[in-house]
Structure formats: C-alpha cells, structure tokens
Amino acid sequence: MKKVAVALVAIFGSVAVAIAGQGPDVININKVKKAMAPVEFQHHKHQESVDGKCTTCHHKEKEGETALKACSECHAAAAAEAPGFKDALHKGCQGCHKEQKAAGKSAPVKCNECHKK
Numbered sequence: 001m002k003k004v005a006v007a008l009v010a011i012f013g014s015v016a017v018a019i020a021g022q023g024p025d026v027i028n029i030n031k032v033k034k035a036m037a038p039v040e041f042q043h044h045k046h047q048e049s050v051d052g053k054c055t056t057c058h059h060k061e062k063e064g065e066t067a068l069k070a071c072s073e074c075h076a077a078a079a080a081e082a083p084g085f086k087d088a089l090h091k092g093c094q095g096c097h098k099e100q101k102a103a104g105k106s107a108p109v110k111c112n113e114c115h116k117k
Contacts, residue, residue, distance in 0.1 A: 026040050026041065027043055037117045071088060072085050093114070
C-alpha cells in the first residue's frame, strides 16, 4: 500500500515539477495487477494536457503546492467520504478520456487500452 501511495504522489507532481520537466515520465499503477494488467500512466503527457494545472487531478490541493497527496490517501477502499481508489480513477480518467474522444482527440476508453498486457 505504501508503494502505491508513493507512486501516486509521483504521478501527480506539482506545477513546478511540470514546468521543470522533473518527476516521472511514466508511472506503473499496479495496484490492480491481480485482476487487470497494470496501467502505464503517462504523467508528463497528462501534465501537458491540463496545461500544468495540477488541481485538475489533485482536486483537494491548492495550486502551487509541492507536497501533493496521493489519490489513495483519500480514495482508500473503505473511505466513506470519497469513492474508492478504483472508482475514483475510473470515473476521473474515463470521464476525461470520453470527453477527449467526443472532441475528436485520441484517448483510450476501453479497458485493454489502458490495462495493457
């Protein structure tokens, strides 16, 4: 669980990280590897797609903060105040990807397009 939290913190870097080109380019989200193949999250690509606005994904953080929380800190499996980890990622990621697809852009929307073997 700690490895996932660390990986997710790295996934969602701050604006300073995006501007400086620091932080990971790709992160493997492998929390679901028992049921599905891991997801290779393209962090820098997503930073660019939201113009470096970290709060697009880090919706509970303040813009410019450098110590952003991992999704799993709020979206734990049994969190009453927030959707679980899987639901949060699916709703957030799939929702945005569907919007991109509807706008004529390339975005994965099927399971095996993100969960590649």
